[in-house]
Amino acid sequence: MDLSGTFSRTSNSMKPSVIRALLKLVQQGDIISFAGGTPDADLFPTDLLAEISSRVIRENGRFSLQYGETVGWMPLREAVAAELNSKGIRCGSENILITTGSQQGIFLSGLVLLDPGDAVVVEEPSYLGGLQAYRNFSASFVPVPCGAEGLDPAALEEALAAAPSRPRMLYCIPTFQNPGGSTIPEARRPAILEVARRHGLVVVEDNPYGELNFSGGAIRPLKAFDEDGRVVYLGSFSKIGSPGMRLGWVCAAPEIIARMTMAKETTDVCTDVLSQAIAAEFLKGGHLARHVARLVSTYQGRRDAMLKAMDEFFPPEATYNRPQGGFFVWAGLPGGFNTVELFEKAIQAKVAYVVGSAFHTREGQGLNTLRLTFCTVDEAKIREGIRRLAGVFKEALQGEKV
Amino acid sequence: MDLSGTFSRTSNSMKPSVIRALLKLVQQGDIISFAGGTPDADLFPTDLLAEISSRVIRENGRFSLQYGETVGWMPLREAVAAELNSKGIRCGSENILITTGSQQGIFLSGLVLLDPGDAVVVEEPSYLGGLQAYRNFSASFVPVPCGAEGLDPAALEEALAAAPSRPRMLYCIPTFQNPGGSTIPEARRPAILEVARRHGLVVVEDNPYGELNFSGGAIRPLKAFDEDGRVVYLGSFSKIGSPGMRLGWVCAAPEIIARMTMAKETTDVCTDVLSQAIAAEFLKGGHLARHVARLVSTYQGRRDAMLKAMDEFFPPEATYNRPQGGFFVWAGLPGGFNTVELFEKAIQAKVAYVVGSAFHTREGQGLNTLRLTFCTVDEAKIREGIRRLAGVFKEALQGEKV
Structure with a gap:
């Protein structure tokens, strides 16, 4: 069968992920x-999850191996609601939908909130998987440039004023952003919601990294400041437990939960019940706090090692921020430099990053930027890798001067 | 926030599943x-899966708990390809995509193959979840009436000739159909594909029940007769292993697999890796044949008990087929009777079914039909339940005569 002409316009518009292609390239020893923002597998709570998995099947297999309710496994919904209350989000299990990873939460928010061509306001740079999810609904994007302090209410207001059509939704990662490493200061968060309220935007708050907080103080999610049910909050088990167990959650007004649940049923019936049952035991057993403390200690050490090496080796022309948590440092060279072109030189120097342009809504933007993760490499290697990268930068900067 | 006006047209067009609502109603002791077509939890291979799950986490947690490739866990793709070859489908792992249940396979086939408004040819009655999945893409339906021998090539040709626009896809469940219990005879299968070829249709073959074969002979899938890569085959772990582990698979031409993989990445990144790793060990360990033999023996006994009770108790005006496998018997009363109206009387008589109209593409069709499953009730209860239902039917038939 000749397959040309067979595929949908949506499929024809999809491009293979730059990042996935790149990750394959850099898996040389x-x-x-x-480059890759995957958690360090050495930190998985392996023995504990092995014990729990065997137990939830043996003792409760009639339910943990059976179809479950589309909205989610009640003990997990309850445990998630309890966790979110401890972060300042007032909610009950009726506000919680369990999803197949938080990526599905993003996708379902598009399915129930976007008509073809609707505009979505996004941070620039933003999470590539978020942009790709919304492209399924032929979304157009209204990008808001973000610095080290993330989305700024005034910049948001300005972008909305200049938008060609009224956007329907704001998608944002306010805390330890991927890829930008930025965090919106708590004091600014109510103002973001106020702008959203004035412009009638639903706010999708994606918060997979919120627990990996090195700042010493609590940072309440946008959802904690949500007074009128405007915020659709997305959480994830991927960075605090296991990403292979595909578990995310939505916390939102019951009417939004009902719509997303109905939509989810048409896409995969329900989230993997076995993984839900395991995660529920993990959370209810009180293991999360201890496990997160171990993650924070390790990742914070690596963040420190990366910043220290940057301070020591990077040429003064290179910029970078100092993230308070999460997985990523955002860096840049002066305008005119192109990290796509430098990538080959970096690989020759045996170091890899993700080009910053991949996280922009339009071709040719952010060419001088790059994303670096400290999550999978030990401190000694981080120092050596940054030294190598600094060498590539210096050579490029000198080349320009010649 | 006033949520009216917030939701997408797609969301506004979704209706809560009649069946799900009904299932809640009938869960009285x-x-x-x-009614519900869920596997019997007593038959889950619980101890085996508990042992395997603990092992794949303990010995291989670095991978089984980590993000996986979107296309699927290679050992599972290989095991599935081997299984399908034993059913007459010539394929390799490059033809296999692992999905979050076969429902996701249906959804993704719509995402990559349908533009808004495209027509999909479907059996009538058909699987409600299939219809709902394609409605996400504003699909219109071209229903082909099906009897006990399923989709007929001549009826398919006739429906295509009468279709207002050229359909893009045929969605069908050729073997032990849900809800119809019908099976397309092997001898007719090449002719179905020939009609599809002539009309340029991609064929989505949904085969979750194929292993539950009571007929004594092998029934090769449509895909086994596919000579030009036209058939997108969907398989499932739900009926042969565990539906709570959300695992399905697509077998198709590599170009279609590539498109569906790219689309899947935007919806949930990858299928639950832990469940994939468990299922791979289950299949590679050679447990499937023995386990399926046990399922077939139990479900066949129940099918026999249901048909025997129908032969004994049903009034001669009631019709029903004799399925060769799967979960379902399709039954009917003479035209003019309404199983929606009878449902309340059935509940009073302490017996439940699913109304046949739920599986039709248009309102008001199939009102005299109903679906009965024999999968979750033991043989003695099946006899008693059919006796009760026969009483409801007889009363209705007598009422008409008065």
Whole structure:
């Protein structure tokens, strides 16, 4: 069968992920990779999850191996609601939908909130998977440039004023942003919601990294400041437990939960019940706080090692921020430099990053930027990798001067 | 926030599943339910899966708890390809995509193959979840009436000739159909594909029940007769292993697999890796044949008990087929009777079914039909439940005569 002409316009518009292609390239043994944002597998709570999995099947297999309710496994919904209350989000299990990873939460928010061509306001740079999810609904994007302090209410207001059509939704990652490493200060968060209220935007708050907080103080999610049910909050088990167990959650007004649940049923009936049952036991057993403390200690050490090496090796022309948590440092060279072109030189120097342009809504934007993750490499290798990258930068900067 | 006006047209067009609502109603202890098509939890291979799950986490947690490739866990793709080859489908792992249940396979086939408004040819009656999945893409339906021998090539040709626009896809469940219990005879299968070829249709073959074969002979899937890569085959772990582990698979031409994989990445990144790793060990360990033999023996006994009770108790005006496998018997009363109206009387008589109209593409069709499952009730209860239902039927038939 000749398949040309067979595929939908949506499929024809999809491009293979730059990042996925790139990750395959950098899986050579001697390259120090700051590219992939996957958790360090050495930190998985393996023995504990092995014990729990065997137990929830043996003792409760009639339910943990059976179809479950589309909205989610009640003990997990309750445990998630309890966790969110401890972060300042007032909610009950009726506000919680369990999803197949938080990526599905993003996708379902598009399915129930976007008509073809609707505009979505996004941070620039933003999470590539978020942009790709909304492209399924032929969304157009209204990008708001973000610095080290993330989305700024005034910049948001300005972008909305200049938008060609009234956007329907704001998608944002306010805390330890991927890829930007930025965090919106708590004091600014109510103002973001106020702008959203004035413009009638639903706010999708994606918060997979919120628990990986090195700042010493609590940072309440946008949802904690939500007074009129405007915020659709997305959480994830991927960074605090296991990403292979595909578990995310939505916390939102019951009417939104009902709509997303009905939509989810048409896409995969329900989330993997076995993984839900395991995660529920993990959370209810009180293991999360201890496990997160271990993650924070390790990742914070690596963040420190990366910043220290940058301070020591990077040429003064290179910029970078100092993230308070999460997985990522955002860096840049002066305008005119192109990290796509430099990538090959970096690979020759045995170090890898993700080009910043991949996280922009339009071609040719952010060409001088890059994303570095400290999450999968040990401190000694981080130092060596940053030294190598600094060498690539210096050579490029000198080349320009010649 | 006032949520009216917030939701997408797609969301506004979704209706809560009649069946799900109904299933909640019939979960009272003394109702004998022939309604829900969930596998019998007593038959889950619980101890085996508990042992395997603990092992794949302990020995391989670095991978089984980590993000996986979107296309699926290679050992599972290989095991599925081997299984399908034993059913007459020539394929390799490059033809296999692992999905979050076969429902996701249906959804993704719509996402990559349908533009808004495209027509999909479907059997009537058909699987409600299939219809709902394609409605996400504003699909219109071209229904082909099906009897006990399923989709007929001549009827398909006739429906295509009468279709207002050229359909893009045929969605069908050729073997032990849900809800119809019908099976397309092997000898007719090449002719179905020939009609599809002539009309340029991609064929989505949904085969979750194929292993539950009571007929004594092999029934090769449509895909086994596919000579030009036209058939997108969907398989499922739900009926042969565990539906709570949300695992399905697509077998198709590599170009279609590539498109569906790219689309899947935007919806949930990858299928639950832990469940994939468990299922791979289950299949590679050679447990499937023995386990399926046990399922077939139990479900066949129940099918026999249901048909025997129908032969004994049903009034001659009631019709029903004799399925060769799967979960479902399709039954009917003479035209003019309404199983929606009879449902309340059935509940009073402490027996439940699913109304046949739920599986039709248009309102008001199939009102005299109903679906009965024999999968979750033991043989003695099946006999008693059919006796009760026969009483409801007889009363209705007598009422008409008065």
